Amino acid sequence: MLDPALCRQARLSRDARFDGRFFIAVKTTGIYCRPICPATPPKESNVVYFDSAVAAAQAGFRPCLRCRPDSAPDSPAWRGTQTTLERALRLIDEGALQEGSLSCLCERLGIGERYLRRLFQQRFGVAPKAYALYRQCLFAKQLLHQTTLPVTDIAYASGFRSLRRFNDAFKAQIGLTPREVRRESTERSPELILRLAYRPPYAWESLRDFFISRHIEGLEWVDERHYGRCIAWGEARGHFTAEHRPDRHDFLVRLELDDLRMLSPVVRRIRRLLDLDADTSVIETHLTQALPGLPLIEGLRLPGVWSLFEAGIRAILGQQVTVAAARRLVTTLVATLGEPACESEGQVRYHFPTPSQIAGSDLTFLKMPESRRETLRRFASFYRQQADSADEPSTWTALKGIGQWTADYATMRGAGDPDIWLAGDLGVKKALPSLNSHDPAGAAPWRSYLTLQLWSQSSLSLQTSSRPTSSRQASSRPTRSR
Template sequence: MDSLEPPDPDLCYRALVGRDARFDGRFFVCVRTTRIYCRPVCPARTPKRENCTFAPSAAAAEALGFRSCLRCRPEAAPGTPAWAGTEASVARALRMIDEGALDEGSVGQLAARLGIGERQLHRLFVRHLGASPQAVAGNRRLLVAKQLLTETGLPLSEVAAAAGFQSLRRFNDALRTAYARSPSELRRVSRAAPAQASAAISLRLGYRPPFDWERVLAYLAGRAIPGVEAVAEGAYHRTYRLGGSEGILGVSHQPGHRALSVRIEGTGPLPVRQLVARVRRLFDLDADPAALAVALGKDPVVGPRLARAGGVRVPGAFEPFELAVRAILGQQVSVKGATTLAGRVVARCGTPASFAHQGLTHFFPTAPALAEADLSGLGLTGGRILALKGLAAACAEGTCELKPGASLEDSVARLVTLPGIGEWTAHYIALRALGEPDAFPASDLALRKAAGSGTLLAPQALERMAEAWRPWRGYAALLLWTEPQVDLAANTAA
């Protein structure tokens, strides 16, 4: 099923009958007799074909007047792969919505950030998701609230704030409308754990199988910033500061549930929705392995690698500024060397944490702090220091926003205006920090060598070869980078 088109009813029903997890989140089943919508993996009795209609998103199902299933819990489904195909504006808009762009801002402002008109944005959302941007934003708030009610013991006021509702009244009204139950009644139905004295909460984030957890974790482990990130006992840990809250989070794999488990512990109101969105991007949980297999599986260069990968993901970034700094530090040095440099920068410029867990001791330095810091004596070249300070100053002043642009080309063009950032670094930042799945640093020596089966291809030749991999060149790059027989070159250290 092509996610750019309306769901094929016959294909959807076959996926429902087979409880095919590969289609989880790609469509939702709306049952006319119950007025409830479900995931295709719902364990309930399969409804008759004539009683089913299919929606491309949870928001579309709700717009049709259906209520969320309390059994299969659509809030736990993987995200809709709206970026499938060449149109990426919807994916960029969804990332901005997850960051709260429509909690207080308007659709017009969101469209302006994307470089398109408000009407065009509305048409794209209806085409890809079956609902308007405002409806999608409201549905995402609703599903986050439902998950927090179901899986945590947070007080209702904190659930409302964490989900992005501007008032407790709006929160109550939205849940009553969607579920015909009050928030307290929903919590009793789910039998969520009672509130604890600890501020820690745990949530499950679903994905479409297969998922190569070991490969992603190994990639992050080799690049973990000392004091800020750590990989230990099969899990990822890090510090965070976001929205007035600071703390730690840990991410582990639950393959039996086709999900990652996220534990968040922090001070102040926990910005759960934003934290969850960042974890989803970090582990690329909304990737669609089936679509990737169709696009790349038969390619003679990356196809065999994809078959061996067993669920490739592009490791993203929890914090875009942090990743951009890491990318600059990784220019022309080894992965280990770049990690060492990043640890030195954190030790000097970062803020010490009031706790210690799994070697986590610091928060990554803010852009203003790094812009004003003395970076001499850390083993950095003068050019590298100028690049870091230029990036930090631009981010601190607001002249450089490390957020999705109107297009991949726009994002790269903005980045290369900064001193010390060339095409390779810009594409790397676009791929991992901005979530651009088609970003592709064609000048990378390791990519040129791997794609040429040991023979170093010219960048232009690699670019021509990579045309067949659009719009997933970033996934092709990861497959080429992470093959064990490839001797990674210096400029892949980031």
């Protein structure tokens, strides 16, 4: 439940740390805003608070054209605590109801349609399809504000099959027509540029250094203010470069994608890769209370990997070797099997190899034990054959050569799971004395951030590998640094 007194203080101070954690609806205007809206604050008697944009829209309010609630970071709080609901929201945001039916979504979740509808009614007061439709319209509104894409292209990029359907849905959900929103917009660019906001603080230097030490030439690029990489989503291919702008609490993302229908899930994946939706003030308050005396880096974020498959491959290649050696192996794999993307400054860029490309190669170009090559091929074949079920790392441990460490590490970086504790990691073990004998279990549900905080304290976090003490442990405890 939202605390009205806390919300009032946050909106009057326009505290950016609360951006996306709640929304302010004004009864006299019928508009809902972000806490950072530059408009003159309304009287408290005219204000209603909502914990999500969907809830505000369901109550009959339309989004503000000045602060643009469609651009606010998502708050984990409104997603609830039920695993099924969280997974349903993630799949819907990735386009599950645009590409398939509600029954197909329920089959992937392993639940009935009636139960899923009940979860959404209890949490948002709307059906799953109504939720998905509103999210599509908010994304379209963001594109109308920030790009000069034709309205027809924006309709398809937002998941609509026809311009007429898009216009009708947008008017019903937003309260304005697409052309009315575009007429009000003053910050458009001829490029496909998006502004992805976050709640401060944001420890960009720590994230940047983590990426720099592990970035793969040809696949990724990192410098003082930027991170970019080649990306793939289904059959769509492209690349992006994100520029950090600390004064605006956002990233300016320049994106190229050859299939705009995949734009919405791609943007969601970029947000996850940069961990833009984390509320680090809440996380660090919890860690401080659970583990008194633990020194913390303020605003530390989880450094993501584009996909679970890529995270798994990188973890396997990092088994029992240094960060530098693992990086060389991944670079060789990408340059040998990756699909060429484009040229930039005289250098060829590549997409990360697909499961079929890795499974069909003998991998002899990789200088490592044959048993590890077999593990790579086995893992890639599993991904090629199992489709959706392969995106559950808990199933990976049935494969020879992959242990719990690999599955957990890939879950943390490839899926952005906030509650992974890598107890067997050498870097974590070295930093354990800083916990002052407190139980790490108290850090739940933010143990991934605890792991990252401990890595930052360990001199081994960027330099060494987590070498198993026996051959039996090798498959379950690869190098932590990958």
